[in-house]
Amino acid sequence: MSEKGKLIVISGPSGAGKSTVVFKAIEGRNDFCFSTSVTTRSPRPGEVDGREYFFIDRETYDRMVEQDELLEHAEYVTNGYGTPRAFVEQKLNEGMNVVLDIEIQGARQVRSKMPEAVMIFIIPPSMEELRRRLVNRGTDSMEAIEGRLARAKEEYAEAEGYDYLIVNDRIEEAAAAFSAIVTAEHLRFADRKDLLK
Amino acid sequence: MSEKGKLIVISGPSGAGKSTVVFKAIEGRNDFCFSTSVTTRSPRPGEVDGREYFFIDRETYDRMVEQDELLEHAEYVTNGYGTPRAFVEQKLNEGMNVVLDIEIQGARQVRSKMPEAVMIFIIPPSMEELRRRLVNRGTDSMEAIEGRLARAKEEYAEAEGYDYLIVNDRIEEAAAAFSAIVTAEHLRFADRKDLLK
Numbered sequence: 001m002s003e004k005g006k007l008i009v010i011s012g013p014s015g016a017g018k019s020t021v022v023f024k025a026i027e028g029r030n031d032f033c034f035s036t037s038v039t040t041r042s043p044r045p046g047e048v049d050g051r052e053y054f055f056i057d058r059e060t061y062d063r064m065v066e067q068d069e070l071l072e073h074a075e076y077v078t079n080g081y082g083t084p085r086a087f088v089e090q091k092l093n094e095g096m097n098v099v100l101d102i103e104i105q106g107a108r109q110v111r112s113k114m115p116e117a118v119m120i121f122i123i124p125p126s127m128e129e130l131r132r133r134l135v136n137r138g139t140d141s142m143e144a145i146e147g148r149l150a151r152a153k154e155e156y157a158e159a160e161g162y163d164y165l166i167v168n169d170r171i172e173e174a175a176a177a178f179s180a181i182v183t184a185e186h187l188r189f190a191d192r193k194d195l196l197k
Numbered sequence: 198m199s200e201k202g203k204l205i206v207i208s209g210p211s212g213a214g215k216s217t218v219v220f221k222a223i224e225g226r227n228d229f230c231f232s233t234s235v236t237t238r239s240p241r242p243g244e245v246d247g248r249e250y251f252f253i254d255r256e257t258y259d260r261m262v263e264q265d266e267l268l269e270h271a272e273y274v275t276n277g278y279g280t281p282r283a284f285v286e287q288k289l290n291e292g293m294n295v296v297l298d299i300e301i302q303g304a305r306q307v308r309s310k311m312p313e314a315v316m317i318f319i320i321p322p323s324m325e326e327l328r329r330r331l332v333n334r335g336t337d338s339m340e341a342i343e344g345r346l347a348r349a350k351e352e353y354a355e356a357e358g359y360d361y362l363i364v365n366d367r368i369e370e371a372a373a374a375f376s377a378i379v380t381a382e383h384l385r386f387a388d389r390k391d392l393l394k
Contacts, residue, residue, distance in 0.1 A: 119386075123392065123393070156393040156394075157393075159393060163385070164381065164384045165389040165390075165392060166384060167392060176380070177380065177381075180377040180380035180384075181377075183373075183374065183377035183381075184378045184381035185381070188360070188361060188362075189359040189360055189361055195362060196320070196353040196354075196356060
């Protein structure tokens with residue numbers, strides 16, 4: 001593949017079905033990959049370095065932050081997490097579209113460091129439907145579900161700077177929307193002027 | 198349909214297959230129409246007012262130009278031609294995507310008056326292929342074909358401000374590209390913020 005890939009950032013409330021939409025859209029395609037994060041936390045049983053995460057020590061992490069080698073990063077409890085710029089750049093140069101599933105704060109950092117990223121916000125058709133999905137998922141207590149719904153409302157208010165908004169009502173349609181966006185972004189006039197020479 | 202349509206401007210060399218691509222893409226869809234131009238020239242036998250053109254007199258035309266009622270306009274020989282803004286706006290408000298097939302100069306005028314227009318430049322895979330298509334079409338003399346090829350090169354040099362570039366190699370792919378662009382443009386975050394309320 002000669003054409004460079006696109007960095008595709010997806011955000012949206014927990015329960016919106018972000019990864020389901022993307023997996024459906026990229027089924028059978030070999031020009032997509034997910035970004036792999038670095039973390040300072042220890043691998044859990046079964047986790048493989050470079051698959052779930054790149055496991056690095058605190059010293060390396062701090063150096064990467066300092067030298068601007070992370071497109072975004074955040075601390076959770078005592079551990080650092082981040083998206084390594086070099087990994088993303090390498091995949092893009094290989095012609096892969098790199099999907100990055102992150103929260104609004106991280107998305108904002110990515111946008112400032114890589115303005116050409118394609119930013120997609122994915123939402124459920126309604127808060128009632130989101131509640132139903134979270135209940136059906138069966139992994140959260142009712143209290144946790146209320147917390148997620150409250151957080152979703154905050155996210156709606158904070159979301160800005162995204163390029164596209166997909167409503168995940170029917171999964172096939174949402175996946176088609178995702179695919180159409182990626183196709184269109186690869187047709188950008190400004191990126192293809194060489195074809196006019 | 199509650200959602201507003203998109204104004205889609207297509208340009209590109211004669212012989213690139215612009216209208217073939219669009220017709221293929223909108224086959225069986227009822228949310229697209231082509232813009233109908235006004236002209237001061239007289240109707241030819243078989244032409245119907247409001248179908249091929251809106252036939253208007255010079256006085257009306259001059260008034261429309263003066264009152265900025267045309268999204269773009271140009272004189273050919275002794276007649277004026279233009280795209281009526283009111284017609285386009287009406288169709289957009291009805292939820293129709295309006296396709297406007299015009300040259301670079303006209304496209305530039307439209308962009309300045311309606312910056313939200315989606316601007317697509319459509320080209321053949323190569324100048325050799327363009328020549329082959331023009332020859333096969335059988336409607337032009339060899340001299341006219343050379344003229345069209347020279348004009349195509351000029352257009353490539355002048356093209357600017359377009360949002361997307363489609364290479365019409367295989368018609369199905371080019372039509373799919375056109376459709377993906379329209380789908381993506383209807384998913385613009387900035388136009389859909391109301392869904393976050």
